[in-house]
Amino acid sequence: MPDLSRAAEDAAAVNALRSGVMRLSRRLKHQRVDESLSPAEMSVLGTLARCGSATPGELARKEHVQPPSMTRIVALLETKGLVRLEPHPEDRRQKVVTQTERAEVMLEESRRKRNAWLAELAGGLDEDEWATLRAAAPVLEKLAHL
Amino acid sequence: MPDLSRAAEDAAAVNALRSGVMRLSRRLKHQRVDESLSPAEMSVLGTLARCGSATPGELARKEHVQPPSMTRIVALLETKGLVRLEPHPEDRRQKVVTQTERAEVMLEESRRKRNAWLAELAGGLDEDEWATLRAAAPVLEKLAHL
DNA sequence: TATTGTTATACTCTATAACTATA
């Protein structure tokens, strides 16, 4: 638990954090490496790559979107042949969403492009700044999940 | 300039960064402390608090949005009495956007609420993680501006 | 009766294109 007696410092930090996250997310939306996939779709594929497979409800909770939104996202991914929907073995209300092999190939390809884009953007950072950001990336993910 | 021979590490970091930024931005949109202000409006007020005043065009460039979007954002802020629009002293095509006193009061109030929200969320982080995030906040902002 | 997922609908935010006024 952070020491919140340093309220002023924390307030400045959270200000910068919020502002930076919002602005960066806006740029990420537009400078995305794969034109055919929205950030939300990309994020779901990333989650599936980590988890293996999940139900739409689980995905909605993990991605912090409402179930109807996840229905739409999963449907789009299925149309593009990137996920497969199968009946749940124990509960016939639920479905199981699984990543296809095509998604794995696409993610690998996308990873290469992303590095190129990152290299260009990170060219404006010095080594220390980049190290700071690399250390913060997993914490940011954790924070987003809390 | 980062050493990009560590491509695999960098790829993992940017993955986590992108994913974390997108998810966190989605949560920030909904868990915002002031219900009457969108994240974009909030961000513009933050910029104005730092810069003093600016023209709509300058704000659009700084926030990485197109001019028509900034027109709308500024109009909403004016409706809420948070900014004032004045004619530019030298160029009659331009306008000058200035923060009102009401905005300053609101920002101060908002800062308190934000701390409360942050304290709750940050409760799930340990001291090191929080320190990492605090160090990364300004770098994130810089990255968003590059 | 509660829960999972879907359908129907509306809202918010942003962008592009076309326009006005000024430089």
Added chain:
DNA sequence: TATAGTTATAGAGTATAACAATA
């Protein structure tokens, strides 16, 4: 002719509410 800002319009993404099927 170029630039600052606005208006009109369209598109993407998400949410809420109502509904169907299953537990």
